Amino acid sequence: xxxxxxxxxxxxxxxxxxxxxxxxxxxxxxxxxxxxxxxxxxxxxxxxxxxxxxxxxxxxxxxxxxxxxxxxxxxxxxxxxxxxxxxxxxxxxxxxxxxxxxxxxxxxxxxxx
Amino acid sequence: xxxxxxxxxxxxxxxxxxxxxxxxxxxxxxxxxxxxxxxxxxxxxxxxxxxxxxxxxxxxxxxxxxxxxxxxxxxxxxxxxxxxxxxxxxxxxxxxxxxxxxxxxxxxxx
Numbered sequence: 482x483x484x485x486x487x488x489x490x491x492x493x494x495x496x497x498x499x500x501x502x503x504x505x506x507x508x509x510x511x512x513x514x515x516x517x518x519x520x521x522x523x524x525x526x527x528x529x530x531x532x533x534x535x536x537x538x539x540x541x542x543x544x545x546x547x548x549x550x551x552x553x554x555x556x557x558x559x560x561x562x563x564x565x566x567x568x569x570x571x572x573x574x575x576x577x578x579x580x581x582x583x584x585x586x587x588x589x590x591x592x593x594x
Numbered sequence: 595x596x597x598x599x600x601x602x603x604x605x606x607x608x609x610x611x612x613x614x615x616x617x618x619x620x621x622x623x624x625x626x627x628x629x630x631x632x633x634x635x636x637x638x639x640x641x642x643x644x645x646x647x648x649x650x651x652x653x654x655x656x657x658x659x660x661x662x663x664x665x666x667x668x669x670x671x672x673x674x675x676x677x678x679x680x681x682x683x684x685x686x687x688x689x690x691x692x693x694x695x696x697x698x699x700x701x702x703x704x
Contacts, residue, residue: 484637485637514691514692516694522696523598523683523694523695523696523697524638524683524685524694525694526691526692526693526694529690529691536690537690537691539691571637571638573638579625579626579687580625580626580643580645580687581643582628582640582643583628583640583692584640585630585637585638585639586637587636587637588637
């Protein structure tokens with residue numbers, strides 16, 4: 482089975498712009514979770530989507546949003562970028578969430594100038 | 595909110611040494627405990643998912659135990675090898691999400 486893929490792998494934006502990141506889960510997985518990692522921080526949970534519905538949400542401002550399509554692919558959007566949004570964004574898929582093992586993609590490295 | 599603590603933050607050992615790390619978490623609202631290994635420039639790789647108090651899991655030279663009543667998990671690596679160098683993350687699952695610790699960075703010198 483192909484693993485989790487994320488595009489793009491690297492992205493440079495300027496403050497105030499918006500960005501969309503994409504995640505394609507492992508075939509058959511219906512749960513997709515997004516995480517942010519910044520220097521000195523652990524992986525911070527952003528949100529989880531399951532069957533096109535946001536099932537859980539972390540403590541991030543409304544500028545961070547996401548969606549999931551019928552094929553389970555997910556996108557994450559960040560509007561009005563700030564310097565502090567520079568981070569590695571990881572997505573992870575699992576069959577149904579819960580206590581399932583999550584399989585991570587390679588991440589998108591976002592740099593905001 | 596779950597507060598997850600991992601210790602030590604970093605560890606430098608010689609090849610062949612055995613080592614262990616600790617993950618501490620509040621024992622209330624516990625659902626499962628995940629361990630991941632994250633090598634530089636790679637994706638986090640799942641090691642174990644543990645759900646029951648007293649659970650013990652083993653994968654090659656790596657093993658883990660779980661105590662949900664007191665809120666901790668230990669990860670052991672027997673006979674560390676340079677390829678074990680990575681950051682080891684624990685993540686208890688609280689209501690609705692995984693809460694990751696800061697990780698233990700292991701460096702194994704040949």
